Amino acid sequence: xxxxxxxxxxxxxxxxxxxxxxxxxxxxxxxxxxxxxxxxxxxxxxxxxxxxxxxxxxxxxxxxxxxxxxxxxxxxxxxxxxxxxxxxxxxxxxxxxxxxxxxxxxxxxxxxxxxxxxxxxxxxxxxxxxxxxxxxxxxxxxxxxxxxxxxxxxxxxxxxxxxxxxxxxxxxxxxxxxxxxxxxxxxxxxxxxxxxxxxxxxxxxxxxxxxxxxxxxxxxxxxxxxxxxxxxxxxxxxxxxxxxxxxxxxxxxxxxxxxxxxxxxxxxxxxxxxxxxxxxxxxxxxxx
Amino acid sequence: xxxxxxxxxxxxxxxxxxxxxxxxxxxxxxxxxxxxxxxxxxxxxxxxxxxxxxxxxxxxxxxxxxxxxxxxxxxxxxxxxxxxxxxxxxxxxxxxxxxxxxxxxxxxxxxxxxxxxxxxxxxxxxxxxxxxxxxxxxxxxxxxxxxxxxxxxxxxxxxxxxxxxxxxxxxxxxxxxxxxxxxxxxxxxxxxxxxxxxxxxxxxxxxxxxxxxxxxxxxxxxxxxxxxxxxxxxxxxxxxxxxxxxxxxxxxxxxxxxxxxxxxxxxxxxxxxxxxxxxxxxxxxxxxxxxxxxxxxxxxxxxxxxxxxxxxxxxxxxxxxxxxxxxxxxxxxx
Numbered sequence: 001x002x003x004x005x006x007x008x009x010x011x012x013x014x015x016x017x018x019x020x021x022x023x024x025x026x027x028x029x030x031x032x033x034x035x036x037x038x039x040x041x042x043x044x045x046x047x048x049x050x051x052x053x054x055x056x057x058x059x060x061x062x063x064x065x066x067x068x069x070x071x072x073x074x075x076x077x078x079x080x081x082x083x084x085x086x087x088x089x090x091x092x093x094x095x096x097x098x099x100x101x102x103x104x105x106x107x108x109x110x111x112x113x114x115x116x117x118x119x120x121x122x123x124x125x126x127x128x129x130x131x132x133x134x135x136x137x138x139x140x141x142x143x144x145x146x147x148x149x150x151x152x153x154x155x156x157x158x159x160x161x162x163x164x165x166x167x168x169x170x171x172x173x174x175x176x177x178x179x180x181x182x183x184x185x186x187x188x189x190x191x192x193x194x195x196x197x198x199x200x201x202x203x204x205x206x207x208x209x210x211x212x213x214x215x216x217x218x219x220x221x222x223x224x225x226x227x228x229x230x231x232x233x234x235x236x237x238x239x240x241x242x243x244x245x246x247x248x249x250x251x252x253x254x255x256x257x258x259x260x261x262x263x264x265x266x267x268x269x270x271x272x273x274x275x276x277x278x279x280x281x282x283x284x285x286x287x288x
Numbered sequence: 289x290x291x292x293x294x295x296x297x298x299x300x301x302x303x304x305x306x307x308x309x310x311x312x313x314x315x316x317x318x319x320x321x322x323x324x325x326x327x328x329x330x331x332x333x334x335x336x337x338x339x340x341x342x343x344x345x346x347x348x349x350x351x352x353x354x355x356x357x358x359x360x361x362x363x364x365x366x367x368x369x370x371x372x373x374x375x376x377x378x379x380x381x382x383x384x385x386x387x388x389x390x391x392x393x394x395x396x397x398x399x400x401x402x403x404x405x406x407x408x409x410x411x412x413x414x415x416x417x418x419x420x421x422x423x424x425x426x427x428x429x430x431x432x433x434x435x436x437x438x439x440x441x442x443x444x445x446x447x448x449x450x451x452x453x454x455x456x457x458x459x460x461x462x463x464x465x466x467x468x469x470x471x472x473x474x475x476x477x478x479x480x481x482x483x484x485x486x487x488x489x490x491x492x493x494x495x496x497x498x499x500x501x502x503x504x505x506x507x508x509x510x511x512x513x514x515x516x517x518x519x520x521x522x523x524x525x526x527x528x529x530x531x532x533x534x535x536x537x538x539x540x541x542x543x544x545x546x547x548x549x550x551x552x553x554x555x556x557x558x559x560x561x562x563x564x565x566x567x568x569x570x571x572x573x574x575x576x577x578x579x580x581x582x583x584x585x586x587x588x589x590x591x592x593x594x595x596x597x598x599x600x601x602x603x604x605x606x607x608x609x610x611x612x613x614x615x616x617x618x619x620x621x622x
Contacts, residue, residue, distance in 0.1 A: 119306065127310070127602065128599065217561075220445070252455060
């Protein structure tokens with residue numbers, strides 16, 4: 001642990017941790033704090049239909065006004081943000097987990113297993129995700145945020161698979177793998193003790209990217225009306241505002257706050273992944 | 289044509305066939321693997337919704353049972369599914385019975401292809417040029433100020449930009465129409481008024497896709513250009529005394545563009561997914577809006593048809609990109 005800390009300090013000193021990483025993590029931290037602390041400051045009853053006068057613009061009592069159902073928009077935002085984040089995180093964990101599994105399997109096994117994994121991952125990467133997700137989500141009987149996370153996770157593994165597979169292929173050729181093999185380590189031991197630890201930066205980078213694209217898929221499905229419509233999420237809030245023509249009627253306080261929060265989530269994830277790339281591949285920062 | 293080039297084209301064609309195969313199979317299998325009969329469910333929901341359509345629903349139900357032979361084994365159904373696809377028989381719309389799904393698709397396709405291809409062309413061209421300029425030492429510091437803006441644009445989903453665009457330009461400023469592909473009162477003819485009307489309606493959807501995309505292309509090009517400019521052949525070209533513009537265009541951009549074109553192939557799926565939602569925001573008469581209306585109306589065959597067409601269109605576009613690639617990179621052509 002001490003060793004890690006020292007490395008972090010020296011990284012900071014040599015500016016390997018650049019401004020994008022700090023800014024990105026800061027934005028994400030703010031959003032997480034907002035979703036953890038928010039519920040203590042609002043009344044959950046204000047998220048129910050008819051809690052207050054409908055279609056009120058922002059005021060001192062209700063900072064973000066109300067929608068056409070009489071729900072307090074700030075309360076919706078407070079409960080919608082963690083719900084959206086949760087779907088992204090679940091899909092991200094499952095997607096990266098599957099990707100890691102397939103990548104390790106393909107990269108270390110080779111042969112037909114590798115061929116099938118590679119070809120299917122490549123083909124699915126080029127298919128517009130929304131087209132397949134629409135078919136799956138449209139056939140789900142009762143959509144909840146958890147099911148939504150699973151649906152999105154089903155198409156979240158390809159990028160990680162590609163990255164991990166490529167890394168395993170290069171690591172496998174290194175000398176220390178040969179040493180481990182000569183020392184009598186089994187194939188499984190080599191994968192878990194020699195290869196896996198070296199994949200960590202790539203797993204983290206893939207995770208950040210996967211969470212981002214999972215949240216994008218979630219709000220895309222929600223915009224098409226395929227989300228868990230009874231639950232409060234950021235995407236559903238935008239969907240309902242569109243359903244009541246809030247844009248054309250000029251009720252900006254329905255759709256602008258969720259858009260801003262979503263945009264912040266994406267900018268935060270984007271900056272983190274750009275910054276992390278630079279941290280994981282120091283050669284990049286010399287060039288860019 | 290050399291054998292290597294032929295090999296390359298055949299491999300790419302194989303990939304095209306594989307994508308179409310996976311898409312058709314998922315389209316066929318997913319509804320059948322999940323419990324319940326999706327069409328019967330949709331029909332039951334429609335029936336519960338309004339009594340006046342019940343006569344039509346009987347007819348749809350009959351057509352549907354005869355067409356798919358649901359009592360037959362799965363393998364036979366699957367073969368029938370392929371046979372119907374080759375006959376471009378995608379079934380009938382449940383909501384607008386007996387209009388064919390293929391008619392609806394043919395009406396919507398040109399709008400989507402037009403929007404998507406023009407937007408991608410503009411975003412790719414201007415984004416790549418901007419990115420190349422950003423990496424060029426001679427470009428001046430002022431232009432570097434756009435980098436943070438590009439990062440934000442690259443991160444935000446297009447459809448959020450579309451909502452903001454509608455609000456700013458159609459609701460607040462009222463200078464462009466908020467929705468549709470044509471004025472509702474206009475009868476489409478081939479005259480200037482129609483063309484201008486189409487363009488006026490296309491500006492905001494186009495701008496949303498281009499804005500959402502341009503950051504991605506510019507940032508990608510910038511990092512490619514930076515690494516290309518570090519290559520030895522650039523130093524050599526400078527040493528030969530070539531002019532900066534010649535080095536920039538012929539030596540820099542030309543080489544950096546290669547990986548941009550590769551990225552184009554990988555990014556098209558995401559662009560298409562985003563464009564579908566932009567169409568929904570603008571109620572643009574393309575495939576995206578058709579999909580949205582079909583989902584809301586539980587119009588099962590239309591949903592399937594749009595999904596298939598989206599995937600096949602994209603696979604064909606990718607194949608086209610793959611065919612262009614050897615023209616740019618002579619190493620494949622050899």
